[in-house]
Amino acid sequence: MERLSHIKPPTREEFADFQRLTSKVGEQPLLAFKDGRPEFDWVSDPLQDAESVLTLLEEAWMQCGKLIEISAVGIWLSAHPTSERAWAAAHRASKSVSLPDPVSARAREIVESCYRVRTLEDITGTYGPTIRRGGAEVQRTPQDFQDLVEIENSTGRRNRRIERHLEWLAKQDVYGVSRGVAAAFEDYFYGSSFVRHAVKPAELRKQASELLEAIAVIEDPARWGAIGMEPLKLAAYHRRKTDQLRGLLDNPPLSPIKKLDGTAPDRFLAYSLWRVFQRAYRSNRTTAIYNFMQFYGVKNTPDARSVERWVKDWRRDSRKNRETGGNSS
Structure with a gap:
C-alpha cells in the first residue's frame, strides 16, 4: 500500500x-x-x-x-x-x-411500542407476586393485578x-466509538501504555524465585525457625506455596503484550481498538482493526491474519481471566 x-x-x-x-x-x-x-x-x-x-x-x-x-x-x-x-x-x-x-x-x-396494550400476562411478568401493605408483605390479589393493567394502559403511563x-x-454516546479510536491513536503516537500492560519477565522470575525459596525453607528442617512455622502447620504451608507456584506456571498474568519488542506499540494499538469495539458492540471487528492499522503513522502494519490471530489470543485470555477471577486490562 x-x-x-x-x-x-x-x-x-x-x-x-x-x-x-x-x-x-x-x-x-x-x-x-x-x-x-x-x-x-x-x-x-x-x-x-x-x-x-x-x-x-x-x-x-x-x-x-x-x-x-x-x-x-x-x-x-x-x-x-x-x-x-x-x-x-x-x-x-x-x-x-x-x-x-x-x-x-x-x-x-417508539409510539407504537409504548402504546401497545399491556395484558395481564405482561403485568404478572413485570410485577412480583407480593406487595407491602401496612408494613407487611402480602400476596397480590387478582384485583391488584387488574388494577395494574388499568394503570399501565392509562394515557399518562403510556406517555x-x-x-x-x-x-x-x-443520552446515547453516539460518538463514543470515534472517541475511543482517537484515544487509541493518541496513546500510540504520544503515550506508552503498552509498557504498563506488558508482562514483565523480571517480575515473573522474582515471584517464582520467592516461591521456590519458601519451598526450600520448608524442605529444610534446620531453617524452620526462620519462618516461625510450627511443624504441624508445615504441610499446609508447603501445599499452599506449591499450589501458588503451579498456578504461576499454569496461569501467568494475562496481558495483551507478552513480548516487549519493536512491534509492542503496534500490537497494543490493535488491542486498544479491539477493546473499543468490545465495549461498544461486544464484537471483535477484526476487519475494522486491520484497516485502522493501515493508517499512516503506524510503523509496523500487520496483515489480516496477524490481526485475526491476536484477537483470537485476546479472546482466549479474556475468557480465562474471567474464569479465574483476574482483572482484565
Missing part, C-alpha cells in the same frame, strides 16, 4: 480537543430534549410530539457531527485510503452522523413510557 507521508498525525492538543468535543455531544441532544419537552402534552398527538423531539435530537447530533468532521482529528481519521473501509467495518454501515432510520419511522416505532424512551435516546 502506498504510504502517504503528508498525512501527519494530529498533535496532542488536537487529540485533547477531540476528546472534549466528542464527550460533550451527549449533552446537547439532552438539552434539546429538555428544552423541547415542555411544549409537548403527549395527549393530543403523541406521534407528532415524538417526531418533534426526535427532530431536535437529530439536529443536535448533526450540528455536533459537523464540528467533529471539520476538527483536526476528525479530518485525520477520514483522510486515509482505508478510512472508509475502517469506519464501515466498525459501524457495520457507512459513516454517518444522522440517525440510521428516518425520523418519522423512529417516532412511529411517560414515550418520554423515558426519548430521554434514554438523548
Whole structure:
C-alpha cells in the first residue's frame, strides 16, 4: 500500500480537543430534549410530539457531527485510503452522523411500542407476586393485578413510557466509538501504555524465585525457625506455596503484550481498538482493526491474519481471566 507521508498525525492538543468535543455531544441532544419537552402534552398527538423531539435530537447530533468532521482529528481519521473501509467495518454501515432510520419511522416505532396494550400476562411478568401493605408483605390479589393493567394502559403511563424512551435516546454516546479510536491513536503516537500492560519477565522470575525459596525453607528442617512455622502447620504451608507456584506456571498474568519488542506499540494499538469495539458492540471487528492499522503513522502494519490471530489470543485470555477471577486490562 502506498504510504502517504503528508498525512501527519494530529498533535496532542488536537487529540485533547477531540476528546472534549466528542464527550460533550451527549449533552446537547439532552438539552434539546429538555428544552423541547415542555411544549409537548403527549395527549393530543403523541406521534407528532415524538417526531418533534426526535427532530431536535437529530439536529443536535448533526450540528455536533459537523464540528467533529471539520476538527483536526476528525479530518485525520477520514483522510486515509482505508478510512472508509475502517469506519464501515466498525459501524457495520457507512459513516454517518444522522440517525440510521428516518425520523418519522423512529417516532412511529417508539409510539407504537409504548402504546401497545399491556395484558395481564405482561403485568404478572413485570410485577412480583407480593406487595407491602401496612408494613407487611402480602400476596397480590387478582384485583391488584387488574388494577395494574388499568394503570399501565392509562394515557399518562403510556406517555411517560414515550418520554423515558426519548430521554434514554438523548443520552446515547453516539460518538463514543470515534472517541475511543482517537484515544487509541493518541496513546500510540504520544503515550506508552503498552509498557504498563506488558508482562514483565523480571517480575515473573522474582515471584517464582520467592516461591521456590519458601519451598526450600520448608524442605529444610534446620531453617524452620526462620519462618516461625510450627511443624504441624508445615504441610499446609508447603501445599499452599506449591499450589501458588503451579498456578504461576499454569496461569501467568494475562496481558495483551507478552513480548516487549519493536512491534509492542503496534500490537497494543490493535488491542486498544479491539477493546473499543468490545465495549461498544461486544464484537471483535477484526476487519475494522486491520484497516485502522493501515493508517499512516503506524510503523509496523500487520496483515489480516496477524490481526485475526491476536484477537483470537485476546479472546482466549479474556475468557480465562474471567474464569479465574483476574482483572482484565
